[in-house]
Amino acid sequence: MTVVTKVADLVGRWFAVLVLAGALVGLLLPEQTAPVVPHVPLLLGIIMFGMGLTMRPADFTVVTRHPGTVLLGVLAQYTVMPLLGWGIAHAFGLPPLLVVGMVLVGASPGGTASNVIVYLARGDVALSVAMTSISTMLAPFVTPLLVLGLAGSTLPVAAGDLFLSILQVVLLPVVAGLLLRTFAERVVSPLLPLMPLVSVTGIVLVVAGVVGANADAVLGTGLLLALAVVVHNTLGLTVGYLVGYFGRMPESARRAASVEVGMQNSGLAASLATTHFEPLAALPGALFSVWHNLSGAAVATYWARNAPGDAEEAAEPERP
Template identity: 30%
Template sequence: MDVAELISKVFLPLSLAIIMLGMGMTLIPANFTRIIKYPKAILIGLTNQLIFLPIIGFSLAIAFNLNPVMAVGLMILASCPGGPTSNLITQVCRGNIALSVTLTAIASMVSILTIPFILSYALEYFGTNTDVIIKLPIIDTILQIMVITVIPISIGMLIRNYNINFAKRKEKPMRIASTVIFIIVFIAVLAANADKLVDGMKAAGIVTLVLNIATMGLGYFTARLFNLNLKSTISITIESGIQNGTLALVIATSILNNVEMGIPIGAYAIWMFLTGGILMWQFGKRSEINSK
């Protein structure tokens, strides 16, 4: 296992699980029941992720006249749901954490059905049809969601339920720790992929930046259009623009057996961390975000 694999398969998941534990200590069951009772925010977030994001990715692939391999790589990325990283950024930005976690979980489950459909069409349209049968690692995907997100958050909620004073004391330290871990992971990702960085940015840097900004802009615009409060707007903005890069890489390299298709995914990851970091800096420094 090289350094890049060590970071992506061990350090990053472990770090995210610890962060999710701290995140759970800020949540109560009412946070989730409120979302279910008023599902407008979930419907907006899922529509952005599952419908508009692939459409934007497809349009950009055509507009930028990407070669077939790069185009399919972009579509892999655009068809993937948000990942645990979006939950981390939402926490530091003081967004609606329960909404973020709910969107990640639901979109991840639904995408098991949507990704094969989207990618089959993309492979045929862009002329790289290799007669590959796309079968997502369903069990691995569910386990990833459970181990990294659902279980740690549930444990954190239990801790808050039984020792609310401890949970409240740890809220600020955990938010600071989340920011520090985010920065360390970002630097580690850059260092581990330094040799691929230049080529990746040359091949897909601009189009992936446009995709990232466009999807985040879509999230913010739609949330405001339907009069969601600021905390929910932050969550939907982040969920619309932070994708599950790990799942995307698995699809490109393990299922489609094409390492080159991972180039747009790697480039997007850089922009994703940068724009996520900017949002964390802008919103995280506020002492409080009200509901308006």
């Protein structure tokens, strides 16, 4: 178990590089990786179950202590990124399926790696966990409505089917993991160090499969779409930080808001796209998975060298 734990820790540290490698494998070996696509929902369900295992009821106590901060952060998650995704897709003149894919990325809850990035960035981890958890719980209800409202005029959107999919691959696995940890802590605790290995493996397989299924599209429109994804993520990180700034949050909370808004559960977006639309619609989610882990690692590295000083924190008004 010690060797496996060390491997899991190593995989977690090289998350961004491994995801990028998965994308390259998908591009170079499309016939071998494309068959993964039908299994994307199952892979995501496993990842979300692992996320549930890392959660505890205590993670939600920040909601009672700082309800205004959490509410503002979650509201930003479900407004900033969906609108940016829709606007950027149209500004870049992307075809309808890619517009839907961009909206799906923006309308997804917080990313599964965001809590780690916030921790490395010396941000407010409790706020990050609360925002990820709450946005994930709300996803079955909010994500279908956002996709219907923003992309419904582009392509037919079955909001009810989206609701059921998110319920099956996100909410139920997360709740199952949370309950298992709550009532079987002794059994679950030894497994927690292995969760990075499970999550990273799942995301790498999803990215490789989606890129492989869309290898021709990546080569044809990849540069333009990649630029759109980079702009989407960069603006999300920036606007998320500004929401914290104008919301009078302390610096550590601004960092958490920035990462939570800018990093999305792009695996969910890819899963929904492959299930309810066509593989091409999953391409923005796959590219976002690659890029936001790279940018998240870069942001965390920068902020890790600049701790929120006690003086600065004291000068900030109390959170709402």
